[in-house]
Amino acid sequence: MERKYAMTTLSPPSALFGPEYTQNPYPVYAWLREHSPIHEFRFPIGDVRMWMVTRYDDVRALLGDTRFSTEGRKWGSEAFNALGLTAGTGSLLEDGISVVDAPAHTRLRRVAMGAFTPRRIATWRDTISRIVNETLDACARKGEIDVLDDYAGVISSTVLAEILGIRIERHAELVENLSRCFPADPALQAEVPQAFSAICDYAADIVAEKRLSPGDDLTTALLDGTEGGERLTDDEVVAMVASIALGGGDTIRAFLGSAILALIDHPGQRDLLVADPSLAPAAVEEFVRYDAPFTTVMFRLAKEDVTHGGVTIPAGDAVIMCQAAANRDPARFTDPDRLDLLRENNRHLGWGHGIHNCMGAALARLEGEIAVPAFFRRFPDLRLVGDRADVRFIESFALRRIDSLHVEVL
Ligand code: HEM
Numbered sequence: 001m002e003r004k005y006a007m008t009t010l011s012p013p014s015a016l017f018g019p020e021y022t023q024n025p026y027p028v029y030a031w032l033r034e035h036s037p038i039h040e041f042r043f044p045i046g047d048v049r050m051w052m053v054t055r056y057d058d059v060r061a062l063l064g065d066t067r068f069s070t071e072g073r074k075w076g077s078e079a080f081n082a083l084g085l086t087a088g089t090g091s092l093l094e095d096g097i098s099v100v101d102a103p104a105h106t107r108l109r110r111v112a113m114g115a116f117t118p119r120r121i122a123t124w125r126d127t128i129s130r131i132v133n134e135t136l137d138a139c140a141r142k143g144e145i146d147v148l149d150d151y152a153g154v155i156s157s158t159v160l161a162e163i164l165g166i167r168i169e170r171h172a173e174l175v176e177n178l179s180r181c182f183p184a185d186p187a188l189q190a191e192v193p194q195a196f197s198a199i200c201d202y203a204a205d206i207v208a209e210k211r212l213s214p215g216d217d218l219t220t221a222l223l224d225g226t227e228g229g230e231r232l233t234d235d236e237v238v239a240m241v242a243s244i245a246l247g248g249g250d251t252i253r254a255f256l257g258s259a260i261l262a263l264i265d266h267p268g269q270r271d272l273l274v275a276d277p278s279l280a281p282a283a284v285e286e287f288v289r290y291d292a293p294f295t296t297v298m299f300r301l302a303k304e305d306v307t308h309g310g311v312t313i314p315a316g317d318a319v320i321m322c323q324a325a326a327n328r329d330p331a332r333f334t335d336p337d338r339l340d341l342l343r344e345n346n347r348h349l350g351w352g353h354g355i356h357n358c359m360g361a362a363l364a365r366l367e368g369e370i371a372v373p374a375f376f377r378r379f380p381d382l383r384l385v386g387d388r389a390d391v392r393f394i395e396s397f398a399l400r401r402i403d404s405l406h407v408e409v410l
Pocket residue numbers: 070097098099109243244245247248249251252255288292293294296297298299323349350351352353355356357358359360361363364
C-alpha cells in the first residue's frame with residue numbers, strides 16, 4: 001500500500017533529543033513516521049535547522065543516495081559547520097572513514113577491510129569465548145553486579161584491546177572520551193573537539209607502539225597494508241584506529257547491556273535462546289533491530305536541493321537518517337515493537353546501509369552471539385536489583401546505552 005506524505009505543523013509527543021526522548025524515543029518515532037516522515041525541526045545544539053527521516057523505505061533509499069554526503073566540512077551549511085557537529089572536527093578523524101565520500105572512502109575501506117581477513121575473524125571467536133568465561137567467573141564471585149560495568153563493559157574493552165593489540169589499562173580513558181563525543185546537553189558541545197583529539201592521541205600512541213613491536217593484531221595489519229601492496233599513510237592508520245575505537249569502543253557495551261535487559265523483560269524469549277544455541281545469530285539481529293546502540297547514523301548533508309516524498313531539503317542542510325525509527329516501522333516489520341527472536345526476513349538497518357555500513361559488524365555479531373546466551377546460561381536465576389522503572393539511558397543524541405543495570409547473580 002502506498003503511504004502518504006503529509007505536511008504537518010503539529011509537534012511530536014516529546015521534544016526531539018530532549019530528556020524524555022532520550023529515555024524512550026519510540027513514541028516520538030511512531031508519531032513522526034505517521035505524521036511527518038521527513039520532519040523539519042531545530043536541532044537542540046545550536047538551534048540549527050535539520051531534517052529527521054523515520055520510515056524504513058526512506059531511510060534505506062536516502063542512505064544509498066549519492067546526493068547526500070557525510071563530509072560536513074565540504075557540504076554542510078555555515079550554521080552546521082560553526083557547531084562542529086561533523087564527527088572528529090578539528091582532529092585527524094575529520095578525514096576518517098566515516099566522514100569521507102568515494103573515491104577516498106573506497107580506498108580507505110578496501111585497505112582496512114584487507115585487515116579483517118576470515119582467518120583473523122575466526123581467531124576472534126576463541127578470544128571472545130575466553131574473555132566471556134573469565135568475566136562470568138569474576139561476576140559470579142561478586143554476587144551482585146552492574147551488567148554494564150562488570151560484564152558488558154569488561155568484555156567490550158578487553159576484546160577491543162586484544163584485537164587492536166593494546167594494554168587494557170589505557171582503555172578506561174578511551175571509554176571516558178567516547179562518552180563525551182555525542183552529548184545531548186548543548187552546554188557540553190564545547191568539550192567535544194577535545195574528546196575527539198584525545199581519541200586520536202590514544203590511537204597515535206597505539207600505532208607508535210605497534211610500529212616498534214608489531215604483533216598478530218589489527219593495528220599491525222593496518223600498518224602492513226594489503227597483500228596487493230596498498231598502504232595507508234601514517235595519519236590514515238591513526239585515523240582508522242581512532243575510527244575503530246569510536247565505532248567499537250562503547251557500542252558493544254551498549255549493545256550487550258540492551259540485549260540483556262531485553263531478555264530480562266522477555267523471559268519467554270530468553271528461555272528460547274538458552275534452550276537453542278543455534279538461535280544466537282538470529283537473536284543478535286533482532287537485538288540490533290529492537291534497540292540498537294546507535295539510534296541514528298552520522299549526519300548526512302544534502303549536496304544539492306533534494307526533493308523526496310514531496311519535501312524539499314535545501315542544499316547544505318543536515319539530515320538525520322534514523323535507523324532506530326526505521327527498524328520499528330510497521331510497514332516493514334510485523335508487530336515491530338515486539339522482541340521476536342524467531343522473526344524472519346529481518347533486514348533491519350541497525351548496521352547502517354550503503355557505503356558506510358558497519359565495518360565491525362562481524363566482530364559485534366560474534367560478541368553478541370557468545371556473550372548474551374552465556375550470561376543467561378551461567379545465571380539462570382538472576383534477579384534485577386531495584387525497580388525496573390529506574391533503569392535509565394545516558395544523555396546522548398546518538399548513542400543509546402543504559403547507564404547501569406544492577407542484578408543479583410547468585
Ligand atoms: C552492535 C554494535 C554496533 C553497531 C549497532 C554498529 C552500527 C554502525 C552503523 C549504523 C554504522 C553506519 C554509520 C553511518 O552510516 O554513518 C557503523 C559504521 C561503522 N562501524 Fe559500527 N556498529 C557496531 C559495532 C562496531 C564495532 C565493534 C566496530 C569496530 C571494530 C565498528 C566500526 C565501525 C566503523 C569503522 C564504521 C564506519 C564505516 C564507514 O564509514 O565505512 N562498529 N556502525
